[in-house]
Amino acid sequence: MTETQLIKRAQNGDEDAFRELVETHQSKVYHLLLGMLRSPEVAGDLTQETFIKAWKSLSRFRLDSTFWTWLYRIAYRSALDYIKLKKLDLTYLAEEELNLQAEEKAEPLAAVLAKDRTQELFSALQELSFNNRVAIVLYYFQGLSYKEIAAVTKRRLGSIRTDLHRGKTKLRQILCRRWGLPDETEGEDQIDHSEPGCL
Amino acid sequence: MRQREKIRSIILNRDAYERAMEELHKLQAPGVYSGLGKALGWNEQPVPPYLTEEIMKEIRQCREEIELDRRVMFSGGFLLLVLLTLIILTSIDALNTLSPVVRNQAITGFFWMVTSLVGSGWVLFLSLLRYQQKDHSRDSADHPLAQIIRYLRLKR
Numbered sequence: 001m002t003e004t005q006l007i008k009r010a011q012n013g014d015e016d017a018f019r020e021l022v023e024t025h026q027s028k029v030y031h032l033l034l035g036m037l038r039s040p041e042v043a044g045d046l047t048q049e050t051f052i053k054a055w056k057s058l059s060r061f062r063l064d065s066t067f068w069t070w071l072y073r074i075a076y077r078s079a080l081d082y083i084k085l086k087k088l089d090l091t092y093l094a095e096e097e098l099n100l101q102a103e104e105k106a107e108p109l110a111a112v113l114a115k116d117r118t119q120e121l122f123s124a125l126q127e128l129s130f131n132n133r134v135a136i137v138l139y140y141f142q143g144l145s146y147k148e149i150a151a152v153t154k155r156r157l158g159s160i161r162t163d164l165h166r167g168k169t170k171l172r173q174i175l176c177r178r179w180g181l182p183d184e185t186e187g188e189d190q191i192d193h194s195e196p197g198c199l
Numbered sequence: 200m201r202q203r204e205k206i207r208s209i210i211l212n213r214d215a216y217e218r219a220m221e222e223l224h225k226l227q228a229p230g231v232y233s234g235l236g237k238a239l240g241w242n243e244q245p246v247p248p249y250l251t252e253e254i255m256k257e258i259r260q261c262r263e264e265i266e267l268d269r270r271v272m273f274s275g276g277f278l279l280l281v282l283l284t285l286i287i288l289t290s291i292d293a294l295n296t297l298s299p300v301v302r303n304q305a306i307t308g309f310f311w312m313v314t315s316l317v318g319s320g321w322v323l324f325l326s327l328l329r330y331q332q333k334d335h336s337r338d339s340a341d342h343p344l345a346q347i348i349r350y351l352r353l354k355r
Contacts, residue, residue, distance in 0.1 A: 015255065015258065015259070018258065019251065019255055022251050022255070023251055026251065026254075027230060027243070027246050028229040028230045030244070030246045030250070031243070031244065032229075034244060040244065040247075044246075044250060047246075047250060048250060048253055048254050048257065051254045051258075052254065052257050052258060052261065055261065056261065068229055072229075118240045118241075118242050118244075119240070120240055121239055121241065139224055140220055140224050140227065141223070141236060141241045142227060142229050143224055143225070143226070143228040143231065144229075172210060172213075175210050179207060181207065182211070
C-alpha cells in the first residue's frame with residue numbers, strides 16, 4: 001500500500017493505517033529532535049507529541065507536501081515551543097543530560113568508538129546556537145535542500161544560508177579546539193561566547 | 200582509529216572539510232546513515248521501544264475524548280433547544296396578556312436580542328474559522344484555543 005493510500009485511510013479514521021505511518025516515520029522524527037535538542041528523553045516525548053498533533057490535524061493535511069516534511073514542520077515547532085516554554089539555554093545544557101554514553105556492560109570496541117564519536121558530535125553541536133544547529137542537522141545530517149529547510153522552519157533562504165555557513169565554520173572551530181588542532185580560520189569567524197544559545 | 204585520524208586530517212584542512220561536508224549533504228537523507236555520517240558521529244540511535252504503543256494509546260484516548268465531547272455537545276444543544284422552545288412558548292403566552300402597544304415593543308426587543316446574539320455568534324465563528332485557516336498555513340497542529348492559551352503563556 002502506498003503512503004498516500006495510508007494517509008487517506010488514516011484521514012478516514014483508520015488507526016492501523018496511522019500506526020503504519022508512525023512506524024515508518026518515527027525514527028526520522030526522533031533523530032531530528034535528538035539532533036535539535038540532544039536529550040533522548042525529550043526527543044522521545046516530543047516525537048510522541050508530534051504524532052499526536054499530526055493525528056489531530058490529519059484531516060487538514062492536503063497532500064501538497066511530503067508527509068515527512070509536514071511531520072518535520074510539526075516537530076520543529078514543537079521543539080521551538082519546548083525551548084520557549086522551558087526557557088532553556090540549550091547551549092550550556094549539562095553534559096549529563098546527554099544520555100549517549102557507552103553503557104556499563106562490556107561492548108565491542110567498534111561500538112564504544114561509535115558511541116564516542118556520537119558523543120563528540122552531539123557535544124560539539126551543543127555549542128552552536130539553536131538556528132545554526134537546526135540548519136546543520138537538516139542540511140548536512142538529514143540531507144535536506146535549502147527549499148525543504150525553508151519549508152520546515154518557515155525561514156528565509158538567506159537566513160538559512162547564513163546559519164549554515166556560520167554553523168559549519170563554528171563546528172570546525174569547535175572540533176579543532178576540542179582535538180587540539182591548529183585552526184587556520186582563527187579570527188575570521190570566531191565563536192561568540194557572549195550570546196550563548198540565542199534563538 | 201585510522202578512521203578517526205582521517206576525520207582529523209579532513210577537519211585540519213579547510214578545503215577538505217568543505218568538500219567532505221558537501222559530500223555528506225549528498226549522501227545523507229532522512230532515515231539514511233551513510234559511512235561518512237557515521238564516521239562523524241551521526242549514528243542511528245535506538246528509538247524508545249514503547250513509543251508506537253504510547254502514541255497509539257494517546258490517540259485512542261483522544262478519540263474517546265472527542266466522542267465524549269461530541270455527545271456532551273449534542274446533549275447540551277438538545278437541552279438548549281428544549282429550553283429555548285419553552286421560553287418562546289411561555290413568552291407567547293405572556294405576550295397574549297399584554298396590550299397591543301406593549302406587545303409590539305416586546306416583540307421588537309425580542310427580535311433585536313435574538314439578532315444580536317446570532318450576529319455575535321456568527322462573528323465569533325468566522326474569526327475562529329479565519330484563525331484556523333491562518334493556522335493551517337503555518338502547519339501548526341494545535342487546536343486554536345490551545346494555541347491562544349499557549350500564546351498567552353508565552354507572552355507572560
